[in-house]
Amino acid sequence: MSNVRVRFAPSPTGFFHIGSARTALFNWLYARHTGGTFILRIEDTDRQRNTDEALRVLLEGMRWLGLNWDEGPEVGGVCGPYFQSERSAIYQRYLQRLLDSGRAYEKDGAIWFRLEGERYTAYDDFKKQEVEKVRNRPVVIEDAVRGRVERTEEQDFVIFRQNGEPVFHFVNVVDDIEMGITHVIRGEDHLSNTSKHVELFEAFGAPLPVFAHIPLILKESGPGKMSKRDKGALIEEYEQRHFLPEAVRNYLCLLGWNPKDDQEKMTIDSIIESFDFPGINKGNARFDERKLSSLNTAYLRELPLESFCWLARPILNQAGIVAEDSNEDYLQKVLALCQPKARSLETLAEFVAYFFSDTYEVDAKAEKKIHRDANWQESLQQVIAVMHAVEPFSAETIGASLEKAAAEAGIQPFAWFPLIRFAVSGQSGGPDLMPLLETLGKECVLSRLHGLAKC
Ligand code: GLU
DSSP states (O other): OOSOEEEEOOOOOSSOBHHHHHHHHHHHHHHHHHTOEEEEOBOOOOGGGOOHHHHHHHHHHHHHTTOOOSBBTTTBOTTOOOBGGGOHHHHHHHHHHHHHTTSEEEETTEEEEOSSSEEESSTTSOOEEEOOOOTTOEEEEEETTTEEEEEEOOSOEEEEOTTSOBOHHHHHHHHHHHTTOOEEEEEGGGGGGHHHHHHHHHHTTOOOOEEEEEOOEEOSSSSSBOOTTSTTOBHHHHHHTTOOHHHHHHHHHHSSBOOTTOOOSOOHHHHHHHOOGGGBOSSOEEOOHHHHHHHHHHHHHHSOHHHHHHHHHHHHHHTTSSOTTOOHHHHHHHHHHHTTTOOOSTTHHHHHGGGTOSOOOOOHHHHHHHHHSTTHHHHHHHHHHHHHHOSSOOHHHHHHHHHHHHHHHTSOGGGSHHHHHHHHHSOSOOSOHHHHHHHHOHHHHHHHHHHHHHO
16 A cells, blocks of 8 residues: 555536546546555535436446545545535634634635735644745646646635635645645646645645646547537446447546557556556547547457347347347357447447348448449349258358359359348348358348349
């Protein structure tokens, strides 16, 4: 165990934004890399927006991504409670200290933080130290990602609103002190708040954590950052679309962090091993749906067949493609055939539909291509004759028969493949053709070939 303590401090909003998830992930990675502690703290001071449902979405998203926390809701810990809404007494105690040292004052019903005055010598004692006028003093932040950043707070700022509720800057700093946070890893949108936070840390006499502000995630195209309305912006959406959490997590690691050798698909253990601040980019990261999808495909193809079937079955049941009590062997056979070619679980139902029913979508482009060959009907008759004669109807014998017939006709056997594939599946691509035909069975293959011949 190291003494590194990091936290993810979301304000539950009802959805789990990809940017928040990436912040949670980077904190988690840093904790796991250093052997430190990962804390989940719920910044729920905005009462209206914080519902049980909003919390549930967040915790579920964290669990789905496999980001387990060492202290926080449900698991507890020595620095609890981990909900800001339950920490009022602590905030009052800290406020009192600022009032005592003259660094907080009341004006127009709100309580303000004074930029100049005395500060405590240490945050756990009551000695105060006179400091020279600090107003207009630049605050220097040695950010672990951004480098040296200077910023001057010009004006005193509110720390408790007129309605008595504490302001984000205040509770955020108090909790970071109380929870012994050593590294603050968060989105770059908070960089502009950091000078206020540093002023508060110093007024309390608390040691500063290391700040690491991580780049924003920009939308797929255009200048703006990913907003919750953009496709792919919410983690719960990936779960609904049956993405594999390992793939999404792998992708999120690459949004603003680069392993030295530019690898993309990496095990989480190797990411944990190499994750550190120098690998985090200064520049903004751009969301790339295609990269995410191709990682997802790669992970999907690598699953043990048993896991693939276990994930696929309920999806196919739900899509109405496969009945709950369908033949298990047939389903297994189809899935074993399709796994190496399937692109996603989201599109799996359409990908396998023709194995289970005679009514399936026909790809118009594939159809056009077939019709472009003036002799397609003639070829179809040749293929039908071959298929009739194949016995037993196995991948091997079908292949051999087609080869033989093609040689006699003076053509390459694969010249017939697109036509056969289209006739039996309505597609131009899919799993390997010979085992596909074997799996469909002779009766089905012949009836579909005849069906096309009648068109
Ligand atoms: N509640 C803040 C947010 O969600 C936390 C900022 C921080 O990590 O300090 O943006």
